Amino acid sequence: MSILANRDQLVKEAITLGRAENAKPTALRYQYYLQLNCLEFKVTDFILAREGTACVNDRFEPSPASGVDSSHYLTLSDAEKDETTSGTAVISSITWLLERERGDVELRKYSGTLDHPRYSDKQGATINAFQHFTYLYSNETLVLADIQGKSNIFTPLYLHRSSESHDPKSQAAILFDLMSHTATGGSGTGDQGEKGIQTSLDQHECVQKCALLSLKPLREPEALDANEEDNDSNSE
Ligand SMILES: [Zn+2]
Numbered sequence: 001m002s003i004l005a006n007r008d009q010l011v012k013e014a015i016t017l018g019r020a021e022n023a024k025p026t027a028l029r030y031q032y033y034l035q036l037n038c039l040e041f042k043v044t045d046f047i048l049a050r051e052g053t054a055c056v057n058d059r060f061e062p063s064p065a066s067g068v069d070s071s072h073y074l075t076l077s078d079a080e081k082d083e084t085t086s087g088t089a090v091i092s093s094i095t096w097l098l099e100r101e102r103g104d105v106e107l108r109k110y111s112g113t114l115d116h117p118r119y120s121d122k123q124g125a126t127i128n129a130f131q132h133f134t135y136l137y138s139n140e141t142l143v144l145a146d147i148q149g150k151s152n153i154f155t156p157l158y159l160h161r162s163s164e165s166h167d168p169k170s171q172a173a174i175l176f177d178l179m180s181h182t183a184t185g186g187s188g189t190g191d192q193g194e195k196g197i198q199t200s201l202d203q204h205e206c207v208q209k210c211a212l213l214s215l216k217p218l219r220e221p222e223a224l225d226a227n228e229e230d231n232d233s234n235s236e
Helices: 003-033 070-075 122-137 193-203 208-212 221-233
Strands: 041-043 046-053 084-086 089-099 107-109 142-145 148-150 173-176 179-182
Touching: 003 041, 003 046, 003 089, 003 122, 003 142, 003 179, 041 122, 122 142, 122 193, 122 208, 142 193, 179 193
Parallel strands: 041 173
Antiparallel strands: 046 089, 084 089, 107 148, 142 179, 148 173
């Protein structure tokens, strides 16, 4: 993938994280209103960063971690590099999406690209309802996919000023590396457009939280009636 294509993908990934984060407070307000426990998950903090040099007289060289070979970089055209300057700094287009170190804790996968299971535990069911909520919140133009999170976050002492770390024993899952299916199909890697949205709608089986949030059903009433007995027999 070219430097610019990689930059564009990371910007899209950041937008998806931002959309999820943006939807969450609205979902939480509903939950607060309904006096539900709503601390089962958070969306990761992140920074979009670009490599560069502090001095315009220094030639920029990609870091080894970027995977961009220095000698190859030199052969690229100005358009392919798309470097910019800020004061005396040279800023390359080699872009990183930086997130907090999560530590070696268990990763839980809630959904795949085209696989959206229903969960009966509290945290999983909250994710189910959040998926349903974000679809409606987006005016039916977006579903979240590839949802994964880590619990029991490891937080170094020097990061304790951050909002995520006020409760180091927090069991909330931190969601990261999200993707989405959107009506335009343009939200980044893996976005399968309408097909991806429809697959999610077909597979979603409402949990109790969906009803508590008064979310509009995603399927016709007949289809919901057929599932109702199953739903009632599952405890959450
Ligand atoms: Zn639902």
